[in-house]
Amino acid sequence: MATVARRTRNVTYMQADGAARSVAVRAGMSLMEAALRYDVPGIEAKCRGNCACVTCHVHIDAAWQSIVGAPGAMEASMLDFAENVEPNSRLSCQIKVSDDLDGLVVRMPESQH
Ligand code: FES
Numbered sequence: 001m002a003t004v005a006r007r008t009r010n011v012t013y014m015q016a017d018g019a020a021r022s023v024a025v026r027a028g029m030s031l032m033e034a035a036l037r038y039d040v041p042g043i044e045a046k047c048r049g050n051c052a053c054v055t056c057h058v059h060i061d062a063a064w065q066s067i068v069g070a071p072g073a074m075e076a077s078m079l080d081f082a083e084n085v086e087p088n089s090r091l092s093c094q095i096k097v098s099d100d101l102d103g104l105v106v107r108m109p110e111s112q113h
Pocket of ligand 1: 032052
């Protein structure tokens with residue numbers, strides 16, 4: 001019987017004060033789910049991933065922006081309600097971790113810590 005590798009992807013969450021936390025994330029989890037699982041400060045996720053609260057707002061590291069991509073229309077309209085919105089802003093509940101995102105770095109907005 002073949003064994004299936006359960007590979008994880010590494011994601012680093014940077015706090016506004018520069019503190020970093022790297023966690024191993026299973027493919028298919030959202031960045032928000034991983035942050036909650038590992039008690040990463042700054043991700044409150046009040047709506048639990050329904051794209052309705054913006055308390056999971058992150059800034060995507062510049063090196064990763066084109067790989068992660070832009071927000072969809074609904075996410076973009078929700079970001080209008082967030083503080084510290086930048087061109088690299090995303091809602092972490094809307095980003096599923098995949099092989100392509102192994103090594104991803106995201107930053108918490110100043111308002112979320
Ligand atoms: Fe509420 Fe992401 S968890 S918008």
